[in-house]
Amino acid sequence: MELLDRVRAACLALPEVVERPSHGTPCWFVRGKKTFVMFADHHHGDPHVALWAAASPGVAQQLIDDEPARFFRPPYVGHRGWVGLRLDLTGEDALDDDELRGLVTDAFRHVAPRTLSAQL
Numbered sequence: 331m332e333l334l335d336r337v338r339a340a341c342l343a344l345p346e347v348v349e350r351p352s353h354g355t356p357c358w359f360v361r362g363k364k365t366f367v368m369f370a371d372h373h374h375g376d377p378h379v380a381l382w383a384a385a386s387p388g389v390a391q392q393l394i395d396d397e398p399a400r401f402f403r404p405p406y407v408g409h410r411g412w413v414g415l416r417l418d419l420t421g422e423d424a425l426d427d428d429e430l431r432g433l434v435t436d437a438f439r440h441v442a443p444r445t446l447s448a449q450l
Contacts (some may be wrong), residue, residue, distance in 0.1 A: 333379055336337045336427065337369050340434040347438070351360045360446065366437040370404070370414070380419040380431075383437035387402070397411050399423065 334356065341347055348362040356369040368382040377390035382404040385393075390413035393401040400423060404414035415433060417425055439447045 334371070336430060337367065337381055337417070337434070340431045341367055341438075343431075344435065344442075346436045357448055360438065360442045363368050364404055364441040366441045367423070368404075368407075378405075378416045381413065381415045381417055382407060382412055383433055384440045385413045385437065386440050387411055389413065391437070410421070 337358070338349065338358075342349065344360075348359045349356060349398075350359065350369070351357065351447050352365065355371065355373060357365050358367045359365050368386045370376060370380045370382055372379065374398075380402075390401075390408070391405065391409050393413050393415075394403060400416055401417060402414040402416070403409075404412055408414070415425065419425070435450065439450070
């Protein structure tokens, strides 16, 4: 799947990132321990393909407020500050690779130790 391949490439380009399934979906972990991104392909009947990402305090709500058609509060992890991003949008709302890398990198920085974040 092209969307999964794009997310995978963005995540695995970061230092000491490991991919493995969690709760039936591909997830990426810093040093195999801390999840920073999940790929949700119609998760539990959700009508969308989405990326769920860790976010710094206040960032998730700001993104949701600014672009509610693209960003949302994901179930299970949204209350912990994570943000969801619809990946299946087309046209001008479609996610470009720079934006994808930025969101993934921000999520990584949010959970990674300072020594790893400093490598970016």
